[in-house]
Amino acid sequence: MSQPHSEPTNRPRILAISNQKGGVGKTTTAVNLATAMAAVNKRVLVIDMDPQGNASTSLGIDHKHRNINIYHVLTGEATLDAAITPTAIPNLSVITSGVDLAAAEIELIDLENRQARLKEALVNQGLGWDFILIDCPPSLGLLTLNALVAADAVMVPLQAEFLALEGISHLVRTIERVKKSFNPTLEIQGIVLTMVDKRNNLSEMVESDVREFFGAKVYTTTIPRNVRISEAPSHGKPVLIYDLASKGSRAYLDLAGEVLKREQALGISAGVAA
Ligand SMILES: Nc1ncnc2c1ncn2[C@@H]1O[C@H](COP(=O)(O)OP(=O)(O)OP(=O)(O)O)[C@@H](O)[C@H]1O
Ligand SMILES: [Mg+2]
Secondary structure, three states: OOOOOOOOOOOOEEEEEOOOOOOOOHHHHHHHHHHHHHHOOOOEEEEEOOOOOHHHHHOOOOHHHOOOOHHHHHOOOOOOHHHEEEOOOOOEEEEOOOOOHHHHHHHHHHOOOHHHHHHHHHOOOOOOOOEEEEEOOOOOOHHHHHHHHHOOEEEEEEEOOOOHHHHHHHHHHHHHHHHHHOOOOOEEEEEEEEOEOOOOHHHHHHHHHHHHHHHHHEOOOOOEOOHHHHHHHHHOOOHHHHOOOOHHHHHHHHHHHHHHHHHHHHOOOOOOOO
16 A cells, blocks of 8 residues: 555655766756755755755855864764754755865774665755755765665756667666665656756667656656756856846746656655655
């Protein structure tokens, strides 16, 4: 029997934004999807799991305000709640990345339950959120594993370019392995095509291949290549704040609508359930 949909729950939905390929739009998607969700009154927490710290920078958090960060949560030196930093955007907070996070890949190996450190930190904490979006690094190491073990679902940004499908098969196999060993209910929430250039034939061909292969898992919304999106991080702002009227902002608002609709169909999201 399925769970009753009206069951009250404060548990946030946790989405890992992952693709081991670099530069495909993970951080851009995490930051802008989070902002778009916050704009429709969802309470959103972004967790920056990438030592590069791009999500923290894109959300305008200065290095001097990253003293308690995800590294300390993973190593047990700080609670999740102690690491939460508010952003200038209402309803949106972040747990920043820190310089030590690169070392965490190695340091975690010796810790108990190394793949479930984030999951354990999230249990009974950070419950005031509707959504937690985890920005993963471009690798399938222990940091990404912690995100996949903690997550309910994975969002995969995919750049519409040659060999895109080959790259994603590795991630799909990893998700299957995590499901089998650690997180049986993990699923792919969806695949979002990023940096789409409608004038480019290759981009169009890749899009149709990806849709044929993954079917309804691919969001209808695609994110266009848009210069305002690439300018926004250097201003420490999501594109929705930097230039709301841009094509990039509109695309991320549409994507948020689609993601929330999928969540509603599942009937299990705290902030969305009927
Ligand atoms: N739709 C877009 N249009 C134009 N530029 C984009 C778009 N999406 C992302 N970019 C730019 O492409 C670069 C890579 O994007 P992003 O940092 O989001 O990728 P990533 O997958 O998080 O990278 P990494 O693997 O290094 O973490 C950034 O400079 C970003 O501003
Ligand atoms: Mg990134």
